[in-house]
Amino acid sequence: MPQKPSHNGIKTVHLFVEKNRVPAFYPLLSRGIIVKTRVGCSVKTLICNYLGLSADYLEKRLQTIFLDGKAVDDTETTVVQEGATLALSAAMPGLAGATLRRGSAYAAMRNQITHQNGTCGESTKDGTICLKLFNLVAADIGQSFLEKGVLISGRYLRDFFRSASDKIISGIRSGEVDGVRMNTNQIANMDWEQTQVDLKLEAV
Amino acid sequence: MDKILRINMGPEGAPKASEEPIGQYAGLGGRGMTSAIVAKEVPPLCHPLGKENKLVIAPGILSGSQAAQSGRVSVGCKSPLTGGIKEANSGGQGAQVIARLGYAAIVLEGKPADDTLYKVVINKEGVDIIADNSLKMLGNYALIDKMKVEYGEDVAFVSIGQAGEMKMSAASVAFTDPELRPTRHAGRGGVGAVMGAKGVKVIVLDDAGMPTRSPKDVEKFKEANKAFVQGLRKHPITGEGLPSFGTNILTNVINEAGALPTNNFQSGRFDGAGSISGETQSDTMKARGGKVKKGCHRGCVIQCSGIYNNKDGSFLTKRVEYETVWSHGSNCGIDDLDAISMMDRLDDDFGLDTIEMGATIGVAMEAGLAKFGDGEAAINLLKEVGKGTPLGRILGAGAAVTGQAFGVERVPVVKGQALPAYDPRAVQGIGVTYATSTMGADHTAGYAVTANVLGVGGSVDPLKSEGQVELSRNLQIATAAIDATGFCLFIAFAILDQPDTFNAMLDMLSAFTGEPCTADDVVALGKKILDYERDFNARAGFTSKQDRLPEFFKKEPLPPHNTTFSVKDEELDQVFNW
Structure with missing residues (x-):
């Protein structure tokens, strides 16, 4: 079946998914999506101004934040640089979960993996980051990210199709790859290994 | 709950049961009770599998009442794994039923003269100790199925699998959940081996005709319980995170x-963390018709357990917890949830501590007995343990023995007990608790509320690097106290963040016992328990030299942050300096 040529090696995938099956795609968000944004700004600025989440949501829900694998305490002074990985999570259980929380009373217990604050100038610029959405955060905002479209590694999509149950697969009503309509099995069996995917979901 | 049931398995003729008033142990419950009895009555230098050791099973202070989350039970003894004092904690129905039967503790003492296996039946009429060798070498699942036929389904069971009978140091004691499945375990330290050494295969607990325990101040208790439940439900961890994803919500975050x-x-x-995360696990459970949330005992509000089905929709095991997903998963390089869940089922059936077994298989993989990532090989190693082959006997003795047997240097144990699921090179404060806990490496030893709530030990600036020792000390004190109440440790998040929920907990304790209960009382209780345990360990020969992490944590940098454990020995020695 002919397909439109992909741009920059990126395949666009548009899936029409039964509404109750959309959450099955959230684990893709936890593995990391590439987001074009402004960088060189604070974590708070990036989350509120460029990802479009409210300050209230940041304050109340985003209790655990990692920048390049290090726990963030102060979102106003921690700077996100080009190519950084930003992970967003709700509050976590367990002593480790409590320890990793923003501004935790236990923060001293993980000082070696605490993000040291940088100098936050206003020299922001266009760039990309890897964004990871975990647990309740993915459940809260995952659908809107997926509906807008997310850029992911093709390997993640391959893994998703390999592990998806029949119920999930049958919940994908139809799809398009680079604008060409295909059935779910055809999409699932494509070679996604070496490509990046611009994945967009439409709940039906 | 004003009496202690002692079952002596050793007298000539037949085992004998006797009841006695609670006496000197009045006011104690859970870990407070187990550690007090072990410290006062067990000779510290005795052999853990010998007649002088005692296995103490104690519900918490509030167990058997209407208090939410009060269904934890403690199992204590001298540990065959560590050689020190042990308290292993479990959910399930056992605590509630033992407490309603009126017992503050069941103590198994002595040792049978031969290898006869017994079942113990406890109900309001009394205690029957019945020889039943037909139970020999049954797994917990088959055993409970057989017991259900004999005793019905309105009971609770406490049992051991093959590992306990073989007196393996990784053996657990199983407690049935509300569906009468043996899915909840007092896992750590080889408590199942001590039950096996006593010749007791199963305890049948029947509380028919026994009332729910009543508080001294009914109205105040009711009100406090209501506020406590509301606090748990409104908190994002106990009200949302745990019910949605279970404790395995941690995998992605700890990996990050x-x-x-x-x-x-x-x-x-x-x-492979994403493939075994709580998020993926919940999706898989839903897709296979499992249950995403359920309690491990009646009266649980948090509901962090669940049901994990096979691909064909049949029951395989409960929602596998984070510690097990880690131990059998990432620690062995395995990213297959079905393989991990199968190992959880086998652990529950054989009666094994999942943390110890995952760590042991990791050591065995390092020794070349299997390749990291090979789920099938890991399952086969576990089956060796269940069968009791010579290799299985070594593995069932735990990570330390396996490391010695196969010449492995990187063996993650403290006091002979395997480390849980958080690398102490990344979260150093947890390493302080692993090193110094009276129990051997234990993630729940320093878990609950801290100085900021209890107001002990001064305050620690959260953003300064100092203070790990102080935090660990206060956490260990608070945890020991919570373990005495029968409360699930997961209440810690709500009482940490919400002063009104903390006060509701104190009010509940106070209304139930009729005695005032303040934060100072909680601290005093925690210290008293730790004093019992430290004293026992000292008399068993432990010194500060045992309060150390293995050498490799100080020498081998841990990717990706390439940190080593840097807390100095002299700082570790200050943890119990109060």
Whole structure:
């Protein structure tokens, strides 16, 4: 079946998914999506101004934040640089979960993996980051990210199709790859290994 | 709950049961009760599998009442794994039923003269100790099925599998859940081996005709319980996170922090974390018709357990907890949830501590007995343990013995007990608790509320690097106290963040006992328990030299952050300096 040529090696995938099956795609968000944004700004600025989440949501829900694998305490002074990985999570259980929380009373217990604050100038610029959405955060905002479209590694999509149950697969009503309509099995069996995917979901 | 049931398995003729008033142990429950009895009555230098050791099973202070989350039970003894004092904690129905039967503790003492296996039946009429060798070498699942036919389904069971009968140091004691499945375990320290040494295969607990325990101040208790439940429900962890994803909600986050021990503690990151995360687990459970949330005992509000089905929709095991997903998963390089869940089922059936077994298989993989990532090989190693083959006997003795047997240097144990699921090179404060806990490496030893709530030990600036020792000390004190109440430790998040929920907990204790209960009382109780345990361990020959992490944590940098454990020995020695 002919397909439109992909741009920059990126395949666009548009899936029409039964509404109750959309959450099955959230684990893709936890593995990391590439987001074009402004960088060189604070974590708070990036989350509120460029990802479009409210300050209230940041304050109340985003209790655990990692920048390049290090726990963030102060979102106003921690700077996100080009190519950084930003992970967003709700509050976590367990002593480790409590320890990793923003501004935790236990923060001293993980000082070696605490993000040291940088100098936050206003020299922001266009760039990309890897964004990871975990647990309740993915459940809260995952659908809107997926509906807008997310850029992911093709390997993640391959893994998703390999592990998806029949119920999930049958919940994908139809799809398009680079604008060409295909059935779910055809999409699932494509070679996604070496490509990046611009994945967009439409709940039906 | 004003009496102690003692079952002596050793007298000539037949085992004998006797009841006595609670006496000197009045006011104690859970870990407070087990540690007090062990410290006062067990000779510290005795052999853990000998007649002088005692196995103490104690519900918490509030167990058997209407208090939410009060269904934890403690099992204590001298540990065959560590050689020190042990308290292993479990959910399930056991605590509630033992408490309603009126017992503050059941103590198994002595040792049978031969290898006859017994079942113990306890109901309101009394205690029957019945020889039943037909139970020999049954797994917990088959055993409970057989017991249900004999005793019905309105009971609770406490049992051991094959591992306990073989007196393996990784053996657990199983407690049935509300569906009468043997899915909840007092896992740590080989408590199942001590029950096996007593010749007791199963305890049948029947509380028919026994009332729910009543508080001294009914109205105040009711009100406090209501506020406590509301606090748990409104908190994002106990009200949302745990019911949605279980404790395995942690896998992705701990992995992101670079603290998820992988391939026997060689790395803090696991490529396959997403495949075994709580998010993926919940999706899989839903897709297979499992249950995403349920309690491990009646009266649970948090509901962090669940049901994990096979691909064909049949029951395989409960929602596998984070510690097990880590131990059998990333620690062995395995990213297959079905393989991990099968190992959880086998652990429950054989009666094994999942943390110890995952760590042991990790060590065995490092020794070359299987390849990291090979789920089938890991399952086969576990089956060797269940069968009791010579290799299985070594593995069932735990990570330390396995490391010695196969010449492995990187063996993640403290006091002979395997480390849980957080690498102490990344989260150093947890390493302080692993090193100094009276129990051997234990993630729940320093878990609950801290100085900021209890107001002890001064305040620690959260953003300064100092203070790890102080935090660990206060956490260990608070945890010991919570373990005495019968409360699930997961209440810690709500009482940590919400002063009104903390006060509701104190009010509940106070209304129930009729005695005032303040934060100071909680601290005093925690210290008293730790004093019992430290004293026992000292008399058993433990010194500060045992309060150390294995050498490799100080020498081998942990990717991705390439940190080593840097808390000095002299700082560790200050943890119990109060």
